[in-house]
Amino acid sequence: MSDNILEIKTLNVRFGGILAVNDISLDVRRGKIVTLIGANGAGKSTILRSVSGIVKPVHGEILFEGENIMGLTPEQIVKKGITLVPEGRRVFPNLTVLENLKMGAYLRKDDYEKDLSYVYRLFPRLEERSWQSAGTLSGGEQQMLAVGRALMSSPKLIMMDEPSLGLAPLVVRDIFSIIRTINENGITVLLIEQNANMALKTCDYGYVIETGNITMQGEGDKLLNDDRVKEAYLGKSRNG
């Protein structure tokens, strides 16, 4: 088996004639944190949605552990071990926290008690609030729930779409430390972020995406110190 848990080859996605993703190829190494950064509408979310089967690409190849998963249903893809933490948290507001977590394990036939206690250990706050409906949680707690829910399917690859969106800076730091913990426990992470600074500091490898194309790639620190990245995404001018 190759080192790459996920390989995307010349992926093309169109929305009603508009090319959202244009011939993108990228690799995700097993056990690493890989991040995609880029502006709004660059096509980052579309890539994740294609991998999880919610969006149907025009052509290209998506290999998960060497096996082409393009054209499979979201259900089959979750079963293979890929989970998406959707953008904007998207917890089920009228279900309780516990029910939300159980939804994450919906396709599992085996016992998920171990994963439940793992998630509760990771997020003690969720255990305290397990009987509360998810809509009453704060933004940060909802994001924790979204991550916990994704972990309940015991994935090999977890994909996160903007986990820091709309959260207070302190909470963002918590979320990123959780991401690192999850990764240290052996789950590969593919992360999309607007918060390029935090994302690049956390990740092992990064891709910069602009209007459907990959314009740069490299290790996190290298991108962090790259002038073009600094100017475009980190808000530092060239002379500053």
Add this chain to the structure above:
Amino acid sequence: MWEKNKRTICNLILVGLIIVLLICIDTFAPATSMWFSVLRKVCTFALAAVSMNLLNGFTGLFSLGQAGFMLLGAYTYAIFTIPVNMRSNVFRNYGDSVIRFQMPLVLALILAGIVAAFFAFLIGLPVLRLKSDYLAIATLGFAEIVRGLVQLQSFGPVTNGPDPINMFTAPKSIMVYAAISGISILIIVLMINSTYGRAFKAIRDDEIAAEAMGINLAHHKRLSFVISSFFCGIAGAMMAMCNTSVSSVSFTTSMTYQILLVVVIGGIGSISGSIIAAFIFYASSEWWLKFLDLETYTKAGSKVPLLGPGFRMVVFSVLIMIIVLFFRQGIMGTREISVYDGIMKIRSVFVKDKAKGGESHE
């Protein structure tokens, strides 16, 4: 878990009391009592409302095809329970019925559900791709098409064309209605509390997230649609029993709206709300407010103003507007009735210690 057991036991006691009450009414009330006709109707429409709630409230699919599925159920039930020797009489305009046997009540009821569910499965394939208003319009159209089709002359030997079907088995006892309705609602409640029910609620709350969790949207929506229609068919059969005559003209769109009204008044997403609302709705529109339709004269001989045919609906509509204004979420919201929590709440008013009252989830 003990807390939860106490809740279940309290609710079981409530159900037991209701059953005892129904038996009392059934045996002791005079035969002409309004209780009979009203409670039969309440049982029927409580089931119809709960099955609509399963679809609209718990799965978030806005469907208005209830009248169509109830019609299918009512016709199926009626056609198969006419005694054999009566058939040629009922179907006299079409020679004779093509069906030449009689089914026992329970089998006919289940068949009524299955026929409705089968049609739901067929139209579900194309229709469930639609969302919200479009789904409502498509299912509404289906109901009207079914209503038109059964009236066709060429279906005469099966459906008796535009003529009503009667003479079929129609039990009088309230307990029969309560039993059918109760068992059906119990099955729906068990369904909602199962993993499938959770998946339905997840789809209602957020389709994209549900899909990302690996829930097969099309499959679950179809499942909910078919199950809801199954029980709608049974409710239709009960309606046939209530009226002792089945005719396609009674399954109009306005009946669907009535059911929708019951669901909204009771609370979208609350089973007990639907049942309570069905009782309030039909008891007041068929019974408690009936006096408004009668021209009444005072002892002096002058006519009481406003009272007269049609005034009942005016008052009734105003009442509904008041309910909707003051209970935005319906009577129960998305909660379920819980005797135990009620008792705890009342106790916490009198006993000022920190008794755990409060939230009534499940």
